[in-house]
Amino acid sequence: MKSLTGKIFLIIILISFIFLASEEQELREYKLINADTLIVKKVAEEYVSNLKGNVHFFYGETEFFADYADIYEQQKIAKMYGNVEVYDDTLSLFADQVDYYRKIEKLFLNGNVFAQETHVDSTIRTFAADSVSYFRELREFHAYENVKSYDEREEIHGTCGKLSYYLEEGYGYLIKEPILSMAGSDTLEISAEKIEYFEDYEKVAANFNVLTRSNDFDMTSDFLLYFSLEEKAIYLGNPRFTSDLADADAIEFQIFFEEQKIKEAILKDSCLVVFKTDEAAEKENWVSSSKMTFDFDDGKIQFCKAEINVKSYFEQDKTESKDFTINNASGQRLIIKMNDDNKIESIDMRKKVQGMYKFEKK
Numbered sequence: 001m002k003s004l005t006g007k008i009f010l011i012i013i014l015i016s017f018i019f020l021a022s023e024e025q026e027l028r029e030y031k032l033i034n035a036d037t038l039i040v041k042k043v044a045e046e047y048v049s050n051l052k053g054n055v056h057f058f059y060g061e062t063e064f065f066a067d068y069a070d071i072y073e074q075q076k077i078a079k080m081y082g083n084v085e086v087y088d089d090t091l092s093l094f095a096d097q098v099d100y101y102r103k104i105e106k107l108f109l110n111g112n113v114f115a116q117e118t119h120v121d122s123t124i125r126t127f128a129a130d131s132v133s134y135f136r137e138l139r140e141f142h143a144y145e146n147v148k149s150y151d152e153r154e155e156i157h158g159t160c161g162k163l164s165y166y167l168e169e170g171y172g173y174l175i176k177e178p179i180l181s182m183a184g185s186d187t188l189e190i191s192a193e194k195i196e197y198f199e200d201y202e203k204v205a206a207n208f209n210v211l212t213r214s215n216d217f218d219m220t221s222d223f224l225l226y227f228s229l230e231e232k233a234i235y236l237g238n239p240r241f242t243s244d245l246a247d248a249d250a251i252e253f254q255i256f257f258e259e260q261k262i263k264e265a266i267l268k269d270s271c272l273v274v275f276k277t278d279e280a281a282e283k284e285n286w287v288s289s290s291k292m293t294f295d296f297d298d299g300k301i302q303f304c305k306a307e308i309n310v311k312s313y314f315e316q317d318k319t320e321s322k323d324f325t326i327n328n329a330s331g332q333r334l335i336i337k338m339n340d341d342n343k344i345e346s347i348d349m350r351k352k353v354q355g356m357y358k359f360e361k362k
Contacts, residue, residue, distance in 0.1 A: 105136040139167040246275035
């Protein structure tokens with residue numbers, strides 16, 4: 001009986017030992033795949049493994065490569081140097097030096113940091129920076145200094161001084177002189193004090209001192225919302241449009257793009273457009289109204305419609321083919337048609353028309 005009791009007690013002890021050992025092993029042990037040299041030293045009551053040459057090991061589910069590595073077993077810290085590569089799920093990380101703190105699942109990367117995330121559709125998103133902090137369990141990524149990013153799916157390039165990216169939510173933001181560039185037949189560039197992107201760039205929000213620049217125009221505002229699926233931008237907070245042909249102000253701009261060129265523009269509330277009628281003239285003609293709609297073709301205005309409380313002033317200098325004219329009128333609807341040379345082809349004011357029309361024959 002005593003023998004049976006002893007055996008049962010021994011089995012319980014063994015099971016307990018195996019359970020505790022496996023629990024500790026799950027967090028503590030790394031799996032060494034290769035190292036040209038392995039030296040284990042005891043430093044301040046702790047064993048430290050020094051790995052040199054073609055180092056390759058797993059720590060948990062994360063895979064590491066390096067020229068050198070020091071692994072502190074009690075603190076559960078791995079310090080890696082030289083051509084460091086880290087592979088964690090869909091994220092690949094490369095740097096000159098990486099410190100991995102397994103207890104808090106945090107990685108610090110320094111020197112020539114490059115990261116690549118692979119999407120479900122096999123497209124990639126890349127980041128480059130001087131340094132990066134990556135929280136494995138939270139899937140949080142923070143890049144610092146000389147940051148560059150690229151999203152292959154949306155064809156968006158970004159630069160800034162600091163970038164934060166939350167992989168699970170597909171949300172991130174750029175601060176410290178952030179710039180986003182969207183490629184197409186023309187390049188659309190957005191800068192602001194802070195730029196946020198949601199759901200993997202399906203929506204972009206830019207805040208304060210926003211500047212949107214292309215080959216054809218500049219736009220400034222306090223706020224910008226851009227929706228990539230619709231290729232639509234909404235500008236709020238003193239938005240202003242400037243180009244060689246015209247300048248425009250309103251309370252709100254809605255711009256629709258095609259290949260990063262303006263396809264349609266809608267201006268709402270307190271709209272004012274100042275423009276010129278030919279290449280040599282100054283911008284001394286204007287139209288104001290409660291709402292305006294512009295149609296573009298290859299970045300050039302083809303059609304303009306102004307509605308509600310419309311006021312306008314047009315002045316045309318005398319040329320060999322045209323008379324001098326001044327048209328100062330008001331009404332409820334104005335339609336302007338332009339030709340391919342960005343010159344006015346026709347002006348049509350309708351509903352409750354009032355004003356003055358003056359001309360001189362040549």
